[in-house]
Amino acid sequence: MNKIIKKTLIAAAVATTMVAGSAQAEDITVVSWGGAYTKSQVEAYHKPWNGYTGNTVISEDYNGGLAEIKAQVEAGNVTWNLVDVELSDAVRGCDEGILEVMDHSVLPDGANGVPAAEDFLPGALAECAVGNIVWSTVFIHDESKIQGVDGLKDFFDLGKFPGKRGLRKGAKPNLELALMADGVEPADVYEVLSTEAGIDRAFAKLDTIKDSTVWWESGAQPPQLLADGEVVMTTAYNGRVFNAIASEGKPFVINWDGQVWDLDLWVIPKGAPNQEATMDFVKFSTSTKALADQASWIPYGPLRKSSFGLVSSFHSDPSLDMAPHMPTAPANFTRALQNDFEFWADNSDQLNERFNAWLTK
């Protein structure tokens, strides 16, 4: 098996060198989460930017985290120009010096003339990052199989809805969801989680469904698990679910109660080549229009206030208005929690360790 891996690595290395050798100096590699999300970026950012500048964007997929960036930076061989990361990773990567500091003054004003610094939502402009979208973890079910799901507490109610559940393999954001299902208000979740008793309470709630849980790791999995009938309810990223509903006509329902939302941001690995072209792409892709366009491909909320009014309908169905499907739409936002990046920067090592130990017992 090792041999196979080694061979694959060598082949990949050769292929990469060949691609790198043949690429023009101004081409950039942009790395994102794959699937419907990357598709929305290709349509709204990559293709139009290519039209303006003639530079090509090479799109690569990954599963989040800082491992690849860290490995590239420490080896002094950075091949990724720009990466789409979560806020906690943007902050941690910046602290550890593996990301370039971003100059926010070069970002264009909003289409309505508001300066970028005021146009972006709070938190979207971090020291080493420029935000692009709001996304959310929600839970979904198949309306053709079960009806009458009423809020997050039902996700943990095996008596009312027997059958398997799908959860992301990791402590985040399952602990938050467990506490909210246990009656903790979103505003108090991180306060409760900061105590040993609160952590115990969250794990105790997870214990109630542990034996009926299927654990997923990449964002493409949960809609598939639900479609295959492997689970009756699962957590998922709201954009991917919407795509399964709107493009593939799946009878899935998004439950917004207790959603945990987070930001995605662009970061540049330290020492990446072609930074001028990369910054040009960042400016282009986080402009009012590009962010609004992106939202017509997938319901991830743009991080510029000036984009809100410009969000139109689904790209393939003009009758399908996108605004009500955004995580930030008022009707979806009644019981919502923002992921606390500082809490996770402090506690992810410890909580994931406990989570891993809990999982195997």
Add this chain to the structure above:
Amino acid sequence: MTTANPSIDQANTLPLKEKLAKTTAIQRRRAFLLTLPLVLFLLISFVFPIGQMLFNSIHNNKVSAVVPDFATAIQQWDGQGLPSEATFEIFVKDLAKAKKVREVGRTVGNMATRINYEMPGSRSLFTKSARKAGKIKQGPYKEALIKIDKKWANPQVWLTLQRASHDISPSFYVAAMDLKYNETGEVVEADELYQIYLDNFIKTLWLAALITFICVLLAYPVAYLLSVLPLRQSNLLMIMVLLPFWTSLLVRTTAWIAILQTEGVINDLLVYFGVIGDDGRIQMIYNQTGTIIAMVHILLPFMILPLYSVMKTIQPTYMRAALSMGSKPFYAYRRVYLPQTIPGLAAGTLLVFILAIGYYITPALVGGQDGLLISNLIAYHIQKSLNWSLGAALGTMLLVVVLLLYWVYNKLIGIDKLKFG
């Protein structure tokens, strides 16, 4: 007689023994040159990375690289109460300086991460304080720092800092063995809720042994058939063994997912024939069972092939002789046939067991929650938590376990008896 300055003429007069020694030396050198590419390859791709892993597991300079003056000063502290005002001053000044550094491996964030491994929740203490440290222009530094965050008044922070100031430390092995440092710096057992590695090591060994055993049970008759069947049938059988062997590992693992999942082929058939109800579908994957089934299938050829190559060389006349002299078939098998297959059996067992103990992709895909092996935890620390030192410590422990088993194996069976085909 040898001279200090031999010429060709003199060489001709050298005794035969020395001439022979010379030519063999040249030949040996030539032979060594031929192996040089392999030696270099092994050095670069095997010895060097493993050496680096060993080094990483005990070496971590994330404190001394970030706050160098403080790392020296804190060594003077006796661990009672809080460090002196002078040490606090050095720390605040180092921290303010470090805040401006953006060099990889030398930022405050790097140090914060290092301390956070041992004191969960302290990461933001460092990053926050570093932002404000530059504003402290004069003493008393102790009070100023504690004003920023009262956690600085906790002696445990300073004990941890003192410990982590040593570049070489066993702290990652402490973590890898489900131990931890307590408030006073003694090594104690970690809270049971956080214990994971030792149990997982034992589980990995046990699963690898079980998989090896199942492989022996399944491979022995197949290898026997392969060695005694007429050429035409045995060729066909051989192809059936080799075809999956040549198929990509990922394809085979995914095929098992399709077969075993709750909506998969086997469950569908069982439901169709009424063996189980539609709501009583059996969970055969995403757990230990799935890991065992898929790994046995993938590792089976490594058992069959060495067994086959040994069985092929066993003369059927021996068994016939034993039987003709009145031995019962089972007795003849046990005393005559089985001992002759030991070299193949030993080779296959060793191969399968060592491959199984470090298996990674298959358990990651089909292991679910309780079918994960130690290599999956190592991968977790390399890829997700980015605690490479802990990953290295776990990797080193795995290496030691394998070498130990190899040594025991060598004592019991003798490695020179192995026959891989």
